[in-house]
Amino acid sequence: MTTLFFATDVHGSDICWSKFLNAGKFYGADKLILGGDMTGKAVIPFVHQGGKNYRITLLEQVFEATNEDELADLVKRVRSRGYYPYMTDPDEIAELEKNPDRISEIFMAEVLKVVQQWMDLADKKLDGTDMKVYCSPGNDDADEVDAVIRSSRRVILVEGQVTQLDDHHEMIASGWSNHTPWDTHREENEDQLAVRYEAMTRQLKDPRNAIFNIHVPPYKSQLDEAPELDKDLRPVLAGNSMKPVGSTALRESIEKVQPLLGLHGHIHEGRGSSRIGKTLCINPGSMYEQGTLLGALVKLGKNKIENYVLTTG
Secondary structure, three states: OEEEEEEOOOOOOHHHHHHHHHHHHHHOOOEEEEOOOOOOOOEEEEEEEEOOEEEEEEOOEEEEEOOHHHHHHHHHHHHHOOOEEEEEOHHHHHHHHHOHHHHHHHHHHHHHHHHHHHHHHHHHHOOOOOOOEEEOOOOOOOOOHHHHHHOOOOEEEOOOOEEEOOOOOEEEEEOOEOOOOOOOOOEOOHHHHHHHHHHHHOOOOOHHHOEEEEOOOEOOOOOOEEEOEOOOOOEHHHHOOEEEOOEHHHHHHHHHHOOOEEEOOOOOOOOEEEEEOOEEEEEOOOEHHHOEOEEEEEEEEOOEEEEEEEEEO
16 A cells, blocks of 8 residues: 655745645654645845845835844745845845846746745755655746756656656656646646647556656546636625636546646645545645645555545644
């Protein structure tokens, strides 16, 4: 019997990444699987005001750091929410307003720096164990992230691959999604997704015992319900109008192959489980901004799932 721990959409949160690396030992899992969207969404300027003073605007609140301890505390607070602190000054801020392309360069540099730190931490924490992390970056993760992951000894990049997890279970993996309103890094239309899934599923030796580690949930699975947005990307009815946004190509693939298990993310509020035919599909959800790691612990038996539980930690 093999026990999997799956989490997803940690979006740059140092706290969630650390908890994830500890989850194997804490939950007694044999394999750690990280779904897509590893990286954060924003750089937060720490604007030097002279001396030891910095001004930081976080979530529309202004904070003042007047000594090293306060500065360190604010850096930790920003990182725990998955954002990237950037030390700067008023002159550079003025220059960046004239050169917005430079902001993208700074953001990418901070993203890759933190991903490298995460890889180093995984190699250190998991050294001397048999534990590995199976990872497929998601639609919010830039292509440049892949090369950093490949440098790790313990984190295995599995995008587009069939991975043999144990004697009985293979896993396919992909972080690509159908199109979103935000035009993120790894999006494509449903026909292209269908080709992507077919390229992996046709390699499966035992499809009915397979795991689909696919970032986007299947369409109308109850795991893909997200707030409906208007043309200005504002929530309809204050977020109370929900609609399915998952992948139709993935649903068709699951209906055809009927794998044992589907592991999904992408829709943070889609926490739960559902069945498509004989396939159990799980989305553990995400609360990364609160530093809470949501996950799924799944015990695999031969030709069946022994049991599973959604975790909060």
